[in-house]
Amino acid sequence: MTRTPVNVTVTGAAGQIGYSLLFRIASGHLLGPDVPVSLRLLEITPALKAAEGTAMELDDCAFPLLRGIEITDDLKTAFDGANVALLVGAMPRKAGMERGDLLSANGGIFKPQGRAINDHAADDIRVLVVGNPANTNALIAANNAPDVPKTRFTAMTRLDHNRAVAQVAKKAGVPVTEISNLTIWGNHSATQYPDLFNARINGKSAAAVIDDQAWLEGDFIPTVAKRGAAIIEARGLSSAASAASAALNHVNTWFNGTAPGDWTSMGIVSDGSYGVPEGLVSSFPVTTKDGDYEIVQGLDVNEFSRGRIDASVAELASERDEVVKLGLI
């Protein structure tokens, strides 16, 4: 049976993440090995030529699932009929900056893109915002798309989730496949809270197995929360291949589901769960199925976790106040 290709829009297609991402989308890592895709690549006008070069290379791979590539600097063309949109195009931070410092430079990108998604995307559109500050950019896009359910707009904290899984596995001396039920709460920023109290190592409480609060507070949390800065310091450029991999994981899990008993972390519009004010885009533990998700309810949030979550959520609230002031929502 021939399936209709899924229209996937990628913004910032000529950038670093774009270069890692597009080849894997076209080879089936976004939606699955039997789902054909048609790509729409949005770039700013001066970067169209570079995007064309990437498209030439995509052609040269002769990917069986790739059914078309359109390159454009026009928002309507880019989002027309889009089923999945990966909003990557935005400036990365440089050494010494926090991701929130990008709000005034990048926030303005997401207002017209939210509007264009509202007006032109397919009814089943699902959006992942990668460009930083990802949570608040997703908030801007969602608030400028009044006809699209807010549940369709998500922000990427899967890279933080994967980083946390890798750090716990290393500490415990086990393969990453033995780590489950990890949660990133809050903002994709230095205030994010990777929660080990509800995580599991081979089915047992990760915090209890590791039993080292000093490591948790002094090593694990800062390593995960500041990993992006450490990579910028080491590479001179922000993470790209790992970010692309996490974006594929995020969308793939959203459509193809979390494993039974496990969950993942996604930045989503809060419904007020766990005391996170309704409307903020915060990372939560979620289970997913067929392009929908549900927040995992009833997890124990101890006093330590509560303090960390509240601090990250306070930062999200101040970013929201800033974009209100900037007139972006």
Ligand SMILES: NC(=O)c1ccc[n+]([C@@H]2O[C@H](COP(=O)([O-])OP(=O)(O)OC[C@H]3O[C@@H](n4cnc5c(N)ncnc54)[C@H](O)[C@@H]3O)[C@@H](O)[C@H]2O)c1
């Ligand atoms: N959420 C995460 O975990 C995560 C991880 C890594 C990077 N990021 C963020 O992703 C973004 C992209 O990173 P990168 O390393 O690919 O940057 P990059 O500078 O290599 O590429 C960005 C691309 O976006 C394009 N662009 C700029 N404005 C645009 C617009 N209005 N429409 C379409 N395209 C536009 C640029 O021309 C450029 O080609 C940055 O904001 C970075 O901080 C987020």
Ligand SMILES: O=C(O)C[C@H](O)C(=O)O
């Ligand atoms: O840290 C950055 O600025 C890039 C990205 O958000 C990351 O986490 O690697």
